[in-house]
Amino acid sequence: PQPQVQPDPTKKTLVVLGTGWGSVSLLKKLDTENYNVVVISPRNYFLFTPLLPSCTTGLIEHRSIMEPVRSIFQHRKAAVKFYEAEASSVDPDRKVVIITDNSEIQGDTSQTEIPYDMLVVGVGAENATFGIPGVRENSCFLKEIGDAQLIRKKIMDCVETAAFKGQTEEEIKRLLHMVVVGGGPTGVEFAGELQDFFEQDIKRLVPEIADRCKVTLIEALPNVLPSFSRQLIEYTENTFKEEKIDVLTKTMVKNVSDKTVEAVATRPDGTKETITIPYGLLVWATGNAVRPIVKDLISKIAAQKDSRRGLAVNEYLVVQGTRDIWAVGDCAVAGYAPTAQVAAQEGNFLARLFNNMAKTEALEARIHELSSSLNLKPGTNSADAAREIEECERKLRRIKDIKPFHYTHQGSLAYIGSEKAVADVSWWNGNIASHGSMTYLFWRSAYLSMCFSTRNRLLVSIDWLKSKMFGRDISRE
Ligand code: FAD
Numbered sequence: 001p002q003p004q005v006q007p008d009p010t011k012k013t014l015v016v017l018g019t020g021w022g023s024v025s026l027l028k029k030l031d032t033e034n035y036n037v038v039v040i041s042p043r044n045y046f047l048f049t050p051l052l053p054s055c056t057t058g059l060i061e062h063r064s065i066m067e068p069v070r071s072i073f074q075h076r077k078a079a080v081k082f083y084e085a086e087a088s089s090v091d092p093d094r095k096v097v098i099i100t101d102n103s104e105i106q107g108d109t110s111q112t113e114i115p116y117d118m119l120v121v122g123v124g125a126e127n128a129t130f131g132i133p134g135v136r137e138n139s140c141f142l143k144e145i146g147d148a149q150l151i152r153k154k155i156m157d158c159v160e161t162a163a164f165k166g167q168t169e170e171e172i173k174r175l176l177h178m179v180v181v182g183g184g185p186t187g188v189e190f191a192g193e194l195q196d197f198f199e200q201d202i203k204r205l206v207p208e209i210a211d212r213c214k215v216t217l218i219e220a221l222p223n224v225l226p227s228f229s230r231q232l233i234e235y236t237e238n239t240f241k242e243e244k245i246d247v248l249t250k251t252m253v254k255n256v257s258d259k260t261v262e263a264v265a266t267r268p269d270g271t272k273e274t275i276t277i278p279y280g281l282l283v284w285a286t287g288n289a290v291r292p293i294v295k296d297l298i299s300k301i302a303a304q305k306d307s308r309r310g311l312a313v314n315e316y317l318v319v320q321g322t323r324d325i326w327a328v329g330d331c332a333v334a335g336y337a338p339t340a341q342v343a344a345q346e347g348n349f350l351a352r353l354f355n356n357m358a359k360t361e362a363l364e365a366r367i368h369e370l371s372s373s374l375n376l377k378p379g380t381n382s383a384d385a386a387r388e389i390e391e392c393e394r395k396l397r398r399i400k401d402i403k404p405f406h407y408t409h410q411g412s413l414a415y416i417g418s419e420k421a422v423a424d425v426s427w428w429n430g431n432i433a434s435h436g437s438m439t440y441l442f443w444r445s446a447y448l449s450m451c452f453s454t455r456n457r458l459l460v461s462i463d464w465l466k467s468k469m470f471g472r473d474i475s476r477e
């Protein structure tokens with residue numbers, strides 16, 4: 001049977017903003033027949049961000065880690081509406097979202113209003129630049145597919161330009177100097193992948209310049225991977241030393257031009273020194289900033305006046321100061337780190353909550369119906385009706401007793417290059433720290449198992465095999 005396409009007036013309209021970790025985890029587990037579900041996102045696919053660093057060197061092809069959202073909805077009993085658009089503002093009083101189609105091709109309408117009964121905000125975050133001059137103009141971010149494609153292209157452009165006849169030695173060194181700012185998992189994984197690329201492919205294919213390739217990681221804090229245990233931080237820093245990746249810790253970038261990074265380094269004796277670093281490619285991976293749509297919503301809710309880092313939510317992920325808006329993932333402030341692991345658990349929680357709310361309403365309606373029939377014509381069926389009411393009430397009590405959201409940290413993983421990884425895995429009450437080549441195999445299988453679909457798992461496996469057999473594809477497209 002065809003799924004129902006027209007909205008059902010007896011059901012509430014649930015509008016979900018975003019198609020990232022939080023929103024898609026919710027949609028995957030939601031019984032969509034309970035609501036008129038409308039999904040709004042400028043991106044018509046889910047992106048498996050943990051493998052994005054591998055796309056920058058062509059180890060993995062970008063389409064292998066994307067899953068179209070329309071194929072997620074195709075086998076649902078009830079149709080889910082998807083609009084490829086950006087939510088540009090929310091009016092919590094009128095309960096509408098204003099959406100804009102900002103894509104290249106537009107029809108005769110590109111802005112409209114979507115009314116909601118319930119709204120889930122899962123729009124993620126933007127890249128933070130801390131207002132440092134020149135960052136937005138000169139560096140690459142690493143958050144979306146387009147970013148990874150741009151980096152892949154630029155790496156090869158730097159290599160080919162460095163190999164150009166008659167290039168001066170100084171210019172070759174600058175072009176082949178790849179600077180990564182931010183020592184979190186994203187920066188570390190990218191630096192590791194990049195060094196692998198130079199070692200495994202550029203050395204073989206462009207040997208004349210390969211010895212000048214250099215990766216430098218800049219971090220403002222005293223060490224990289226601040227969320228990992230001491231032992232793994234040291235292991236990572238030592239591995240980077242062996243791989244010849246320079247790590248500049250306690251170094252703050254102050255200014256960026258098209259060819260240089262200016263930074264202030266704090267020396268072990270506490271003195272400060274300004275250094276100028278010439279680069280060919282600069283990748284900026286320093287964390288999150290609040291999106292305009294979230295700022296807009298914050299400004300419209302009195303209870304959010306002190307929110308700076310996102311939408312403050314309560315223990316049921318309800319946006320404080322509202323009754324019918326929830327927030328998940330990087331745009332929500334619930335006291336957890338901005339990770340996929342948190343966003344996914346929050347999305348799963350909301351799916352359970354909404355499925356329960358629908359069941360509760362159905363049971364309450366049934367109780368109401370039965371008791372009014374009892375009052376109208378008491379008679380032969382009254383014992384049955386009374387029994388069913390009791391049954392419904394018992395179910396209701398069980399369902400209504402939904403516990404607040406509680407995050408369970410399962411662990412942290414990061415690839416650090418040269419077929420080594422680090423892992424902090426939570427195990428009952430303890431923590432297991434492991435590193436090295438076996439951990440790399442664990443990293444690979446864990447990421448494979450967390451991929452969105454079997455299709456993605458197959459594509460990623462084929463990419464790994466392809467790169468193993470033939471090396472990475474260095475065509476610059
Ligand atoms: P996102 O997944 O970013 O999704 C946001 C969605 O909202 C997107 O679909 C976007 O298009 C959409 N959107 C944006 N603006 C609007 C708008 N105005 N209206 C409607 N929709 C909008 N975390 C881990 O736990 N483990 C890892 O290994 C890991 N690796 C990472 C590697 C990289 C390179 C990056 C960038 C992040 C990594 N993370 C990792 C972090 C993780 O990806 C984020 O925490 C996670 O994506 C947050 O989920 P989210 O749903 O809040 O946002």
Ligand code: UQ2
Nearest residue numbers: 050340341344410411412413425446449
């Ligand atoms: C993670 C991540 C998630 C997760 C988990 C991890 C991509 C969806 C659990 C961490 C993985 C660990 C510790 C290995 C355990 C393996 C499995 C398959 C549970 O990194 O981000 O987001 O859920």
